Amino acid sequence: MNAPSATLAPMPPARRKLLDAAMIILRKKGYAATTVDDLCAAAGVAKGSFFHHFDGKEALAVAAAEYWSATTGALFAAAPYHAPDDPLDRVLGYIDFRKAILMGEPAAFSCVAGTLLQETFETHPAIRDACAAAIFDHAARLEADIDAAIARHGIAGGVTAASLARHAMAVLQGAFILAKATGDAAIAASSVDHLRRYVGLLFSRPEGASP
Amino acid sequence: MNAPSATLAPMPPARRKLLDAAMIILRKKGYAATTVDDLCAAAGVAKGSFFHHFDGKEALAVAAAEYWSATTGALFAAAPYHAPDDPLDRVLGYIDFRKAILMGEPAAFSCVAGTLLQETFETHPAIRDACAAAIFDHAARLEADIDAAIARHGIAGGVTAASLARHAMAVLQGAFILAKATGDAAIAASSVDHLRRYVGLLFSRPEGASP
């Protein structure tokens, strides 16, 4: 049926199981090396079901990117960092939250969209676009808080909210790559620390905690 | 013969042609989607030659990572940013140089090692290790200049040279991913700008030019 499903809509169990399996396997093996049989086996679903729910492997990847966007969107929406009144504290809270969820194996905390992008950006435009949307939609939500923080506090060097939000995405994506290189979440956390320090310096609030 | 060849040693023409082809094709299609026939066709070489020079596809990828490390090492060693006497100017010059070479298609300026890493970090340890070595060897050369800059100028917030050098690698890798998402080098350049601003702020030399 291939529903677009930008939101976390209810869906048939086989479809959800396949998407949940894709979240894990795609990050472990990438797109090309992931076989349809892999996904079916991990989901505990028959191959016929796969092609009933998805037009093909590429369609599954597109749906996986949208599913990733929806599930992470829900995770971040429910996170506690939205509470502070000062938007700058929300931005710093976001960064702290990103650091806090860097735990376990890289395959567990890295980004499905970023992983897919690397492999498919030239060969599978539909997947690329879905992944790009996932990343930039996420950036846009951060951008809103950065924008408000600039309005309240000002910022150094003519930095724009959009640019800084995208830079944050870049730092995170790059941190995932370093973590994959070493197998260790700590190196990713270190880059997130640098990002936090940078934001603090831009807003002339170095290091110190807030409310 | 599968020589390790950390340096840019002379090698049989077929081997070099295959490695040069790999630099392009691996960045375009990734590891799994690149076929041996693809590489042979692009290199203008017969399949038998491929397996004469490499034990298999995985061995080619390892050799490609080492070749990438050697060729980029030579490129950066020959770059003009080493001239300044002040190590901080060399560090900033390095960042400017990284920005200057962001031109054309993402497949042309992105990193072979980072691309391979994403796909192979869990499934092909030999490739992962070769890519990690390429990235961290590169970081180590930057780290030397950062270390000297800290010795001369001091740095804010107890930042270490090793950590900052690795953060620079993360920013660059992440910038490549954003560029792949949009197909545009400009978004990558923007992240490199942020990195430069961050380093300037850390060394209390915001924006201004130097010598």
Add this chain to the structure above:
DNA sequence: GCTTTTATACCGACCAGTCGGTACAAATCT
């Protein structure tokens, strides 16, 4: 009882790797 979902068998294309062989140059042996 009819639609939706699942299970299994199967197909054709493709792909990593093999194998037998040629070309040629540098040693080695008369």
Add this chain to the structure above:
DNA sequence: AGATTTGTACCGACTGGTCGGTATAAAAGC
């Protein structure tokens, strides 16, 4: 010097297996 062996680079048809996708029928759910 000439013949012979050895080692290396290179070639391309072939193969065994894999993978995306299809066909079809049973089972489940309404």
